[in-house]
Amino acid sequence: MFTSQLNAQQREKAIASLTSEEFDILIIGGGVNGVGAALDAVSRGLKVALVEAHDYAAGTSSRSSKLIHGGLRYLEQYDFKLVREALHERELMVSTQCPHLVKPVSFLYPLTEKVKERTYVGAGLALYDALRGFKRALPSHKHLTGKTIATISPSLRQDIITGAIRYFDAQVDDARHTMMIARTAARHGAVMATGVRVEDLIRTGKKVTGVVALDTHTNKKLKISAKATIMCAGVWSDELHEQFGLTAGYSVAMSKGVHIVVPGDAIHSKDGIILKTPVSVLFLIPWGDKWIVGTTDTPYEGDRAKPLATQEDVQYILDQANRVLEPKLKSEDILGVFAGLRPLVANKTSSATTKLSREHTVDRPAPGFVSIAGGKYTTYRVMAKDAVDLAVLDLRRLVSDSVTEKLPLIGADGYFALKQQVAKIAEENSISEATVTHLLDRYGSLIEEILGLIADDASLAERLIPDLPYIKAEILHAASHEGALSVEDVLLRRTRISFEAADSGAEAAKEVAKIIGDELGWGTKERNASVSAFLEVISQEEAALVELINS
Structure with a gap:
């Protein structure tokens, strides 16, 4: 059987396979859509490979609002099909596909008017609930009085808030979720390789029959043969279509979404909060002992790889949140800022090749x-x-239908049973119950991989940073099982230390390099280079944050 482990040795074997075999489907891009396509294709029995120029979830898929939701605002646009589809996916993830990763989260929709607004919003949330269908993993919405709100969410201004409606959606660590999809695809036989940049297409006549790529670690050219290629490049789509000499049926505009991270005591509320803004909606989302607040929605034309927040972005978030908060959020409260880019599709009416959807285009x-x-x-x-x-139309043979609706991600199997055994697992492995819960909610039943590392070296049960829950075994595991090849991979994506730690993880970087360096066979030079590269990344974000706070 295949293994789900992703690491340096696995990557070497993958590179060898890429150049020596022909694949049914080749995926370009390791974001959530790319790894999702790899899993969909390989679970149909196809021979599949995926290549990613940087790291899994290196772009938009690690910089979202961390929500799995139906999209309340689409109801106002009468896009009931999209909302129903998204709610169906949410229910699947929470109940069967990945309950270890996707968790219910309650939100308050504050009301400032007693009758009309409550009736209008209540009707919308009733429809939101109804569109879920009969199998419901999350509770229905509930009307709350102003007096109740004062207890649940003391930070909401009592002088203007007359009540609220509580409803449920779900949240996820997007980069971790993307990683688990990638590992599930590998578990079913997909050949996965990061650090492989596609530079051109191989054509036989008019048909694309593969790609020419570069192994960015060795600078070696790779020729990869495939009967069909699927590009999941997000905001890089236009650039790559042009590079490949293709005229696509759509173009992609970039929209920047910025979020700020503030301490848990900056907002006193047991529930998350959603606010309607003049432009869209703003979420105040509980995240461990912190809050994520966002997002913006502004046109962007800068560097796709390094979107940064501006003073205007952050001020907009503060202004919108402070309409209902008391005490108000201040710029000096901000612990971190992250920005992501949404690929907004504009379809070309003249194209006969494009299948359209309200939200995505194939x-x-x-x-x-x-x-x-x-x-x-x-x-x-x-x-x-x-x-x-x-894509399978180019295979010219019968191919099975998708089975991913019934396919749990690795770690989901046995998760609910393990949640009942937290005390027992903690005692048997000499770790705290809080650590066991933390690990179960990140790895599910794959917690056994982490516990195995601790069994070999008890020091790996120590926290990397005292006030964050990540233990050193997770750092080693990121390189030995999850394909991390740099300090940046670990601190930005395998963990979320880069926006959760007060110093963005700068002080922990050397320790991370030491832990993964042994696994990756690094010497002093490689360790120092990886630390320096990470510090360069966060220094740009830190400089932008300091400028925001001091301006």
Whole structure:
């Protein structure tokens, strides 16, 4: 059987396979849509490979609002199909696909008017609940009085808030979720390789039959043969279509979404909060002992790889949140800021190759080549299915239908039973119950991999940073099982230390390099280089944050 482990040795074998075998489907891009397409295709019995220029979830898929939701605002646009689809996916994730990763979270929709607003919003949330269907993993909405709100959410201004409606959605660590999809794809036989940048297409006549790529670690050229190629490049779609000499049926505009992170005591509320703004909506989302507040929605034309927040972005978030908060959030409260880019699709009316959806677009600009863009994180599985459905037409044989609706991610099996055994697991492994809960909610039944590392070296049960829950075994595991090849991979994506730690993880970087360096066979030079590269990344964000706070 195949293994789900992703590491340096696995990558070497993957590179060898890429150049010596022909694949049914080659995926370009390791974001959530790319790994989702890899899992969809390989679980149909196809021979699949995926290549990613940087790291899994290196772009938009690690910088979202961390929510799995139906999209309340789409109800106002009468897009009931999209909301129903997203809610169906949310229910699947919470109940069966990945309950260890996707957790229910309650939100308050504050009301400032007693009758009209409550009636209007209540009707919308009743419809939101109804669109879920009969199998419901989350509670229905509930009307709350102003007096109740004062107890649940003391930070909401009592002088203007007359009550609220509580409803439920779900949240996720997006980069971790993307990683678990990638590992599930590997578990079913997909050949996965990061650090492989596609530079050109191979054509036989008009048909795309593979790609020319560069192994960025060795600078060696790779020729990869595939009967069909699917590009899941997000905000890089236009650039790559042009590079490959393809005329796509859509173009992608970039929209920047900025979030700020503040301490838990900056907002006193047992529930998250959602606010309607003049532009869209703003979420105040509980995140461990902190809050994530966002997002913005502004056009962006800068560096795709390094979107940074501006003073205007952060001021907008503070202004909108402070409309209902007392005491108000201050710029000096901000612990961290992260910015992501949404690929907004504009379809070309003249295109005959494009299959349209309200939120995503699947295109076949050349025989043997399919691309997909747009959409929302919650519906990644549907997008992946649509892309593979179109790509398999080039295989010219019968291919099974998608089975991912019934396919749990690794770690889901046995999760609910393990949650009942926290005290026992803690005692048997000499770790705290809080650590066991933390690990179960990140790895599910794969906690055994972490516990195995601790059994070999008890010092790995220590926390990396005293006031954050991550233990050193997770750092080693990131390199030995989750394909981390740098300090940046570990601190930005395998963990969320880069925006959770007061110093963005700067002080922990050397320790991380030491732990993963042994696994990756690094010497002093490689360790120092990886630390320096990470510090360079966070220094740009730190400089931007300091400027925001002091301006």
